[in-house]
Amino acid sequence: MLQLATRDGSPAPAAGLDHSPLAIRGLTVSYGEKPAVFSVDMTVQPGAMTAIIGPNGAGKSTLLKAALGIIRPLSGQVTVLGRSLDAQRARIAYVPQRASVDWDFPTHVMDVVLMGLNRELGLLGRVRAWHKARAMDCLRRVGMQDFADRQIGQLSGGQQQRVFLARALAQDAELYLLDEPFAGVDAATEKAIISVLKALKDAGKTVVAVHHDLSTVADYFDNVFLINTRKVAEGPVSEVFTAGNLQAAYGGRLATAQVDQLSALPA
Amino acid sequence: MLRDALLLQLGYNATLVAIGATLLGVAAGCTGTFLFLRKRALVSDAVSHATLPGICLAFMAMVVLGGDGRNLPGLLAGSALSAWIGLLCMTWLTRRTRLAEDAAIGAVLSVFFGFGVVLLTVIQTMSAGRQAGLESFLLGSTAGMLRSDAVIIALGGALSLALILMLRRPMTLVAFDPEYAAARGLPVTRIDLTIMGLVMAVTVVGLKIVGLILIVALLIIPPVTARFWTDRSDRVVLLSGLAGGLAGYVGAALSASAPNLPTGPIIVLVSFALFALSLLLAPGRGVLAAVLRHLRFQRRVHLRQGLLALAQGQPIYEPLTLRLLRRNGLVRADGVATETGRARAAKALRDEKRWEIVRSDLAHEAVAALYDGLRDIETVLTRDQIVEIDRRIGGPQGVAT
CATH class of the missing domain: 1.10.3470.10 (ABC transporter involved in vitamin B12 uptake, BtuC)
Incomplete structure (x- = not known):
């Protein structure tokens, strides 16, 4: 692994960044000629849960995808646990948006979770009993153990989301990046997911999630990252999740109901 | 050749x-x-x-x-x-x-x-x-x-x-x-x-x-x-x-x-x-299987609706429902429920209540996903689980399962 670090040629990480599970510097991503994310810096705190929030089209998912190299940024640097992204792939688990795949794909729940073990299985390795046992254990953690043999199209939206989470768990990563894990899921699923994420945090892992429900931010997360194309604010919920910052991020787009909810927040 | x-x-x-x-x-x-x-x-x-x-x-x-x-x-x-x-x-x-x-x-x-x-x-x-x-x-x-x-x-x-x-x-x-x-x-x-x-x-x-x-x-x-x-x-x-x-x-x-x-x-x-x-x-994705499945499903729906109507003493108008009930010996030719019919109707109503419990309990999630309003509960739960659910419903326990 040491050799990898030198061979990838990444510059020595700047002081203060080396411990961050995910550090982003000057990241700009553009679709066509309209930047979706502009010159964003982000430093994720280790062992904590961070919510990325902002209005629709603010670049939340784009930021996540660019951090993972799924989309190629125009400029900017990403370091993961002090090294380049490619050197650290095995330590990152990603949970994409549920709507990003075709759920009629011919595959079973167990097969999807086993995808999380792709690296260990290699190209030709056979799926052994212990691989299945590990996948089953991940399904159990999200309460989906009874569904292992179902075709994925038979699941409800919330159950599909939990299968995706189980696949990420199977990777046994350090850093978990989730894109809208609570979007359109039932209450049972939301509870199951949040308890899994909190357990990850208690085990010292780092969790970053794109989040859309402002009313649960304070309950679920330690830190927030507010974005509207540019970074608006970043820090602990108690300091940064303020009515003023939200107004700055959402502008006039904050629904009245949300404003009412948030009026209790510090200005 | x-x-x-x-x-x-x-x-x-x-x-x-x-x-x-x-x-x-x-x-x-x-x-x-x-x-x-x-x-x-x-x-x-x-x-x-x-x-x-x-x-x-x-x-x-x-x-x-x-x-x-x-x-x-x-x-x-x-x-x-x-x-x-x-x-x-x-x-x-x-x-x-x-x-x-x-x-x-x-x-x-x-x-x-x-x-x-x-x-x-x-x-x-x-x-x-x-x-x-x-x-x-x-x-x-x-x-x-x-x-x-x-x-x-x-x-x-x-x-x-x-x-x-x-x-x-x-x-x-x-x-x-x-x-x-x-x-x-x-x-x-x-x-x-x-x-x-x-x-x-x-x-x-x-x-x-x-x-x-x-x-x-x-x-x-x-x-x-x-x-x-x-x-x-x-x-x-x-x-x-x-x-x-x-x-x-x-x-x-x-x-x-x-x-x-x-x-x-x-x-x-x-x-x-x-x-x-x-x-x-x-089987499964084929056209014939889909048609058969639909017909069978339709019959089960009619039968179950008929039973629930019997249990609640409501009139039944659908000819298909009446025909199915009659053919299964659940009602007589004049539309009055038979002995079996009454028992099955009571069971159907009871199952509805049991399903209600199952569906509201997260512990039964995998089973609840099978709910279609038609299934007999004993096909998905063990006898012990049913007894436990019946205890939660309360009321008379004498209904045949």
């Missing part, structure tokens, strides 16, 4: 063609599955049409260099080269311009094919070109197929299958969830190109037998056929290879059993016959 053909008793050439067609079918079926799973089936059509200019240019080059223009490896190399260029054009158009993939496919397919036809005409006017028979690559031609041709098909097919075996996991992952694959560090673009490269290899080795216009059928129909029979991608690959191989073998035998039956088109028709059978008869 057909029996002889199926048993490979029709002579050397027919046997060679049958073996070649079978191998091609297996390779095309397996390869096509990944194209189908990636939802890019039509890309293969553009790739196959883009082989034509390469075939023609290779022929001209070999003639100019003083060789035999019909040298098959030479022609196949040319076809592969121009198919690859076509593929790169298409990838470039899709990724770097605002054109959608369907438009890119249309543009590449027609332009390359048109250019190829022009070259074919030019070759017709060359002195060496008249007997070249390059048109046979359009629809395939197996007359005078050589042992070396069969060897090329066998090698190409074996190579494709070996690559598929090696890369099946990354290819499946990219087909299912390309973003996750990219996040894992898989080279998604290169894997996509590998899938296309495999398609190209199959197309090129299939030129001799089915020709460039119909090869797309061998790449697409078998996976679609296989999909009817299974919900798991690795089995789709296997079944698709099987369907392709069977179509190749039976098609080649059929065409050998009578004079003037073209091999390629017959193979495609056999492949279609397998597809049609699957479409109609497959």
